[in-house]
Amino acid sequence: MRGEIIAIGDELTTGQRLDTNTQWLASRLTDAGVHVLYHTTVADDLRANVDAFSAAISRADVVVTTGGLGPTADDLTRESMAAAAGVPLELDEVSLAKIQEMFASRGREMPERNRLQAMFPAGARPIGNEHGTAPGVAMSVDRPGQGPCSLFALPGVPAEMKPMWTDSVLPAIQTLQPAPRTIRHRRLKCFGVGESHLEQMMPELIARQREPLVGITVHKATITLRITASGADEAACRAAIAPTEDEIRQTLGALVFGEEDEELQHVVLRALASLGQTLAVWDAASDGLLVHWLAQADPNGEVVLSSEVTPRLQRGERAASSAAERLRADRGADLALVLARGEIDLPVESVVVAIAYEGGVRLRQIPNAVHPDINADRSAKLALNELRKRLMGAE
Numbered sequence: 001m002r003g004e005i006i007a008i009g010d011e012l013t014t015g016q017r018l019d020t021n022t023q024w025l026a027s028r029l030t031d032a033g034v035h036v037l038y039h040t041t042v043a044d045d046l047r048a049n050v051d052a053f054s055a056a057i058s059r060a061d062v063v064v065t066t067g068g069l070g071p072t073a074d075d076l077t078r079e080s081m082a083a084a085a086g087v088p089l090e091l092d093e094v095s096l097a098k099i100q101e102m103f104a105s106r107g108r109e110m111p112e113r114n115r116l117q118a119m120f121p122a123g124a125r126p127i128g129n130e131h132g133t134a135p136g137v138a139m140s141v142d143r144p145g146q147g148p149c150s151l152f153a154l155p156g157v158p159a160e161m162k163p164m165w166t167d168s169v170l171p172a173i174q175t176l177q178p179a180p181r182t183i184r185h186r187r188l189k190c191f192g193v194g195e196s197h198l199e200q201m202m203p204e205l206i207a208r209q210r211e212p213l214v215g216i217t218v219h220k221a222t223i224t225l226r227i228t229a230s231g232a233d234e235a236a237c238r239a240a241i242a243p244t245e246d247e248i249r250q251t252l253g254a255l256v257f258g259e260e261d262e263e264l265q266h267v268v269l270r271a272l273a274s275l276g277q278t279l280a281v282w283d284a285a286s287d288g289l290l291v292h293w294l295a296q297a298d299p300n301g302e303v304v305l306s307s308e309v310t311p312r313l314q315r316g317e318r319a320a321s322s323a324a325e326r327l328r329a330d331r332g333a334d335l336a337l338v339l340a341r342g343e344i345d346l347p348v349e350s351v352v353v354a355i356a357y358e359g360g361v362r363l364r365q366i367p368n369a370v371h372p373d374i375n376a377d378r379s380a381k382l383a384l385n386e387l388r389k390r391l392m393g394a395e
Contacts, residue, residue: 001177003034004060006042006052008067008077009156013043021066021161028165032173033181033230034062044068049080057084057141057149062173064165067156069134071114077153078137082121085141085151089119095126095135102133127152127168132160138172150176183230184237186245189258190223191385198223202251205244212244220377221370222263257388264384265293271391272303272335279387280306280333282323283380284313284340285351290380306331316343317352317363324356334358339383342368351379353386362390 005025011017019041026036038060042052049068056063068077082089096118103110117134120126127136137153152169154161174180190198195218199206205214212229225248229240249256258267272279281304283290288309298304306327313319320340328336335357342350348369355362366382368375 001034001061002059003029003036003062003064004038004040004056005029005036006040006056006063006065007156008042008044008049008065010044010074012041012067021156021158024158024162025064025066025165028170029062029064029173030183030185032170033177033183034173035183035230044074044076046076046080046083049076050083053080053084053151057143057151061147061149062176063149063151064169065151065153066161069117069136069153069155071111071116071133075116078116078119078121081124081137081139081151081153085121085123085139087122090122091115092118092120092126095120098135099133124151127154127164129155129160129164131163132157134160136164136168138168179232181230182233182237183228184234184241186227186229186241187260188225188227188245188248188256189262190225190252190255191221191257191264191381192255193223195223198252198255202248205248205251212240214244214248220374221381254389254392257385263293263297264381264388265297268384268388268391269294269297269303271388275391277303277334278305278332279303280327280331280336282308282310282313282327282336282338283383284309284311284338286339286376286380286383289376290337290339290383293380293384305333313338313340315341315352317354317365320352320354321356321361321363324354324361328356335387337383337387339379342366349375351382353383355387355390357390362386 005022007019007022012019022039029036040052042048065077068075078089099114099117100110114133120137121139124137124139127138129135132155134155139151140148142148154164199216206216212227215226217224227241227244229237231237231240257264281291281294291307291309294304295307313323320338324336324338335355338354340352342352342365348367350365351368353364364386368379370378
């Protein structure tokens with residue numbers, strides 16, 4: 001089934017509030033086997049709302065909306081749904097009584113304006129809301145030649161929306177599928193080459209319309225490969241994903257450093273712990289980001305014995321090498337990692353990574369001519385990746 005999510009509200013279209021509801025719902029719809037194709041955000045404008053609902057009805061089998069169910073003049077979801085479906089609004093006496101009871105339980109009289117929350121498009125049914133005054137709306141819209149479109153309108157308040165999804169919307173969606181489908185993802189994290197280079201290494205795996213589908217995204221120099229499979233259940237999805245994951249790992253080798261939410265610092269610290277080795281760190285090129293990441297991942301200092309942040313380190317390999325040897329000796333660590341800036345007279349900006357160990361120092365000067373917004377992130381990741389390769393023997 002094709003899915004669409006519509007988020008409604010001026011506060012979203014003007015950037016005053018981040019839409020976290022759509023992300024949450026997209027994940028749940030995907031888990032329920034719905035292929036979410038569209039995310040739409042629309043302001044509190046009647047014409048725009050009607051257009052958004054009409055478009056969604058024409059192209060999606062399941063539409064879930066959030067927002068616009070309050071009692072004020074800019075709450076237009078019910079009216080928009082009715083207009084898009086070509087039906088009038090009708091008063092639901094049962095819903096009205098529940099709203100009145102809720103106000104009475106709080107020692108208040110229901111304002112006349114809240115009567116709007118008991119109005120529903122003809123043929124729709126209310127979705128119970130145990131945590132607020134606004135019931136949701138569920139309705140089915142006939143589409144000649146396509147089958148019906150199922151609409152579910154929920155409040156924008158997460159504390160109300162989420163229980164309504166779990167208690168009412170999810171069970172309803174599950175009944176819509178003749179053969180329930182499950183969609184699952186597997187994420188592999190990569191570092192060490194650019195996105196286009198990595199894609200050239202496995203063009204057939206990245207091809208569109210492939211099953212399982214492999215998507216590629218980049219965030220601050222880390223590449224994530226997302227394998228997506230659908231099946232009758234979770235076990236079927238895992239079985240479909242496994243051969244593709246194996247092929248990716250065989251093709252990319254050491255470029256794959258982790259999976260799911262793992263970052264380089266987690267992988268490095270786990271490797272050090274498994275070897276029973278300790279680390280001292282000196283960061284002079286990532287504005288403290290390298291030290292910060294390691295401290296977050298090793299809050300008790302079980303592996304990282306010492307961390308220093310200072311830009312006052314002479315540029316170049318010689319200074320970094322001397323600093324690494326001195327740091328290792330002074331702190332009594334098995335390894336010392338120094339991240340410094342490269343020689344100033346090089347044609348492109350670079351960083352130097354020095355790793356001191358018993359018997360020597362491993363040095364790498366690596367070009368790092370990237371956008372300033374990711375310079376610190378990539379510098380820190382270059383240092384962690386060099387240490388990772390050292391620990392795994394992938395020199």
